[in-house]
Amino acid sequence: MNSILQSPVSDLRGVGEEKQRELEQLGIATINDLLHHFPYRYENHEVVPIEELKHQEKVTITGEVQSEPSVRFFGKKKSRMTVRILIDHLLVTAVFFNRAFLKKQIEVGKQVTITGKWDKHRLTISVQDFRAGAPDPAKQLEPIYSVAGSLTVKQMQRIQAEAVKHVYQIVPENLPGEIRERYRLPGKPETFQALHQPRSREELKHARRRYVYEELLFFQLKMQMFKRMERQSASAQPFVYDAEATAAFEKQLPFPLTNAQKRVVREILEDIEAPIRMNRLLQGDVGSGKTVVASIAMQAVFTGKAQSALMVPTEILAEQHYESLEELFAGTEVTVGLLTGSMRQKEKRNVYERITDGTIDIIIGTHALIQEPVQFNNLKLVITDEQHRFGVGQRRILKEKGEDPDVLFMTATPIPRTLAISVYGDMDVSVIDEMPPGRKPIETYWAKPQMLERVLRFVQKEIDQGRQAYVICPLIEESEALDVQNAIDVHAQLMQFFPGYRVGLMHGRLPAEEKEDVMQRFAAHELDILVSTTVVEVGVNVQNATMMVIYDAERFGLSQLHQLRGRVGRGEHQSYCVLLADPKSETGQERMSIMQETEDGFVLSEKDLELRGPGDFFGKKQSGLPEFKIADVVHDFKALETARDDAAKLIRSEVFWKDEKYLGLREYLEEAGAFQKDKLD
Ligand code: ADP
Ligand code: MG
Numbered sequence: 271m272n273s274i275l276q277s278p279v280s281d282l283r284g285v286g287e288e289k290q291r292e293l294e295q296l297g298i299a300t301i302n303d304l305l306h307h308f309p310y311r312y313e314n315h316e317v318v319p320i321e322e323l324k325h326q327e328k329v330t331i332t333g334e335v336q337s338e339p340s341v342r343f344f345g346k347k348k349s350r351m352t353v354r355i356l357i358d359h360l361l362v363t364a365v366f367f368n369r370a371f372l373k374k375q376i377e378v379g380k381q382v383t384i385t386g387k388w389d390k391h392r393l394t395i396s397v398q399d400f401r402a403g404a405p406d407p408a409k410q411l412e413p414i415y416s417v418a419g420s421l422t423v424k425q426m427q428r429i430q431a432e433a434v435k436h437v438y439q440i441v442p443e444n445l446p447g448e449i450r451e452r453y454r455l456p457g458k459p460e461t462f463q464a465l466h467q468p469r470s471r472e473e474l475k476h477a478r479r480r481y482v483y484e485e486l487l488f489f490q491l492k493m494q495m496f497k498r499m500e501r502q503s504a505s506a507q508p509f510v511y512d513a514e515a516t517a518a519f520e521k522q523l524p525f526p527l528t529n530a531q532k533r534v535v536r537e538i539l540e541d542i543e544a545p546i547r548m549n550r551l552l553q554g555d556v557g558s559g560k561t562v563v564a565s566i567a568m569q570a571v572f573t574g575k576a577q578s579a580l581m582v583p584t585e586i587l588a589e590q591h592y593e594s595l596e597e598l599f600a601g602t603e604v605t606v607g608l609l610t611g612s613m614r615q616k617e618k619r620n621v622y623e624r625i626t627d628g629t630i631d632i633i634i635g636t637h638a639l640i641q642e643p644v645q646f647n648n649l650k651l652v653i654t655d656e657q658h659r660f661g662v663g664q665r666r667i668l669k670e671k672g673e674d675p676d677v678l679f680m681t682a683t684p685i686p687r688t689l690a691i692s693v694y695g696d697m698d699v700s701v702i703d704e705m706p707p708g709r710k711p712i713e714t715y716w717a718k719p720q721m722l723e724r725v726l727r728f729v730q731k732e733i734d735q736g737r738q739a740y741v742i743c744p745l746i747e748e749s750e751a752l753d754v755q756n757a758i759d760v761h762a763q764l765m766q767f768f769p770g771y772r773v774g775l776m777h778g779r780l781p782a783e784e785k786e787d788v789m790q791r792f793a794a795h796e797l798d799i800l801v802s803t804t805v806v807e808v809g810v811n812v813q814n815a816t817m818m819v820i821y822d823a824e825r826f827g828l829s830q831l832h833q834l835r836g837r838v839g840r841g842e843h844q845s846y847c848v849l850l851a852d853p854k855s856e857t858g859q860e861r862m863s864i865m866q867e868t869e870d871g872f873v874l875s876e877k878d879l880e881l882r883g884p885g886d887f888f889g890k891k892q893s894g895l896p897e898f899k900i901a902d903v904v905h906d907f908k909a910l911e912t913a914r915d916d917a918a919k920l921i922r923s924e925v926f927w928k929d930e931k932y933l934g935l936r937e938y939l940e941e942a943g944a945f946q947k948d949k950l951d
Contacts, residue, residue: 274440275300275301275302275440275441276300276302279298279299279300279301279433281301282433289425292417292419293429295418295419296416304429304433305430305433305434305437305466307430308465308899308900309466310414312412312413312474313411314412315409315410315411316410316411317332317405317410318330320357321358325389326387327387327388328386328388328398329387329388330384330399330405330410331355331362331383331384332357332382332383332404332405334379334380334382335354335377335379335382336354336361338378339353339366339373340353341370343370348368349367349369349370350366351367351369351373352364355384360393362393364382364384364394364395365397366400375402382400383403384399384401385398385399385400386398408467408469410468411468411474415427430467431467434462434467437459438463441459442458443458444458444934445458445484445934445935446932446934450480454476455479455480455483456477458480461477464476464477465900478900481899482901482909483909483913485898485900486898486906486909486910486912486913487913488938488942490917491917491935491938492939493917494918495944497697498921501547501548501549502547508543508544509543510574511542511543511574512570512573513539513570516566516570519566519602528705528706530554530558530702530704531562531563531702531704534701537550537700538552538563538566538567538678538700539566539567541676542567542570542676547676548651548677548678548698549677549698550678550679550698550700551681551697551698552564552678552701552702553681553684553685553701554680555682555684555836555870555872557705557706557839558704558705559702560655562598564653564655564680567651567653568580568631568653569602569604572632575648577625577628577631577632577649578649579635579646579649580632580635580654581639581640581654581655582634582656583636583656584785584789585611585612586789586793587655588608588634589608589610590811605629605630606630606631606634607624607630607632608634609633609638610636611637612783618643621633622644625645626647628647628648640671650675650676651677652671652677653679654677654678655680655681683829684871685875686872687876688904689879691910691914709839710845712818712835712839712846713846714846714847715846715847715849715866716848716851716862716863717851718852719851719852721850725819725850726764726767726768728817729799729819732816732846737815737843738795738800738812739799739800739815740800740818741760741802741819742803742804742819743756743760743803743821744760744825753777754777754778754803757777757802757803768798772796772797772798773798774788774791774797774800775801776788777803778803792815795814804826804834812837812840813840813841814843816838816839816841816845817847818834818845818846818848819850820834820847821850822850822852823850823851824851824852824855824858824861824862826861827881828861828875828877831861832869832874861881864877
């Protein structure tokens, strides 16, 4: 990078020690940082015809001075000066307060430009900004910057203007000419100039277009480099499995696979076979049949004489998966094992041994799988379920237990297509977008809070027929303590309302074993009702549960409501979801009707994104979204797709790695660490 760009802001004229300190608070140390501190909006000072000026708004006008200024003083400092100006055949009065010093610049017959507040009835403008002469094109769109401390926007504008003076000398072009020509993108220095001092909307538009494309292209290049390095792991060998035996296993399953399942099975098996390392995300709604897909992949690995591990976030899930896999593999030669933290030491040791000597072909477990004593015989495939629950570190340790095993992440949280390419840009994605046939739709109702009692009577009817119910408590995002208190209160109320019934309680403050225990009791039908905060979201399968009641449903996002609703409707009985929501809340109304319209998780996630924006979509804590200065992954989705395709073409082409004209891009990749393996994950 050009060294002047890296020099401190204090090298600029007008930036002393004090300003330097203030800029530092904004994270601006170098001239380069400064140039990347873009305006967050532009104030419009474009001159518009006088009939179009809006009353009481800040406007800019230009015209010819018709009268000598007349000044009146009040006391020592105060003054009021008026001048008549002819604008489009209308005589307008400009009023200057306490700015009599401008009098010298005002001459009859000369043009002036004024910005200020417009009074349509009196035809007066109260002056905020004055300029002798015609409007300055550079001032039509005034850049407004975020500032901190005592630094003012005006000062920031001056400092930026100082830096922008040098952009043509110091900012190197980093996009090859052919790309700029293809999309008619302005050069890099022009882009900085226009973003900080746009001379027209047109110029600003193209500068943004260029900057957005550049950000997205760089991002895609980096992600795709990561992806390529993951796949081309040096130790990845071609893997031979018995395709016929796997096809036979598929045939003897109790049901035919859906087309979507067939497709993702093929994608996964191709990766397993190829001399690459799989790094794949399997997305599919709850109940779409991911476990079966996983079992086919693991069966294939078994026929190739290697082991698979399936890691899940909780013990109940581990046990549930263990049971369903035992069933799927009953009558085959595959040995399935289970490892959880709560198993007795002796049992665990036995499992360790059988993992190490290769007796166990498929091991299901919690994070106990990544603990020290687990030594695999030949680990080929690692699958994690509900991957967002595992930290990156935990996944890595499990991976390191084998020699670059293939990795498949399964998740029931649908990520909108628009976000998937940015969030999972470094992974391949397989999607099950079809449900097994014969599923009964969940009946979804929207009820006002006043109808609570009727809703609870409905719950009682279901319980009396031997079913079970979930009751999800109001959500108060800001405070976990309040969430917990809510759950405790609702639990107490329901105990009163349902005397003689078994009502359990679950919330985030319970120790892990207690949570597991409550869940176990609910799964074993030792509880009729489970009152819970949203911690119940994880993929637990209680087929006998047919009621889902959600308090304050308008506070939840659509994706979360969908996850919660997915807890029911898993068995043979008709299931119901009741959303208690404030009828006055507008977003609430919109969400409730969407919830009633569709059960498609992808549709809901797209809508959710539309309603809440990408930041809120993932929750504040870990957005997983890349941060861009100007680009917006949702708004600029088209550009993101273009950048993705261009990045793929570039990386595949030979010239990209050699030609001088791509040096800028290659240097960027180097700086971003795209060639270093340890920066992965
Ligand atoms: P997921 O893990 O995606 O939530 P599961 O794999 O647990 O879904 O499948 C949900 C239920 O659907 C299971 O009972 C499973 O046996 C059944 N199932 C899966 N695939 C099919 C299919 N193609 N046809 C019929 N039932 C299926
Ligand atoms: Mg599952």
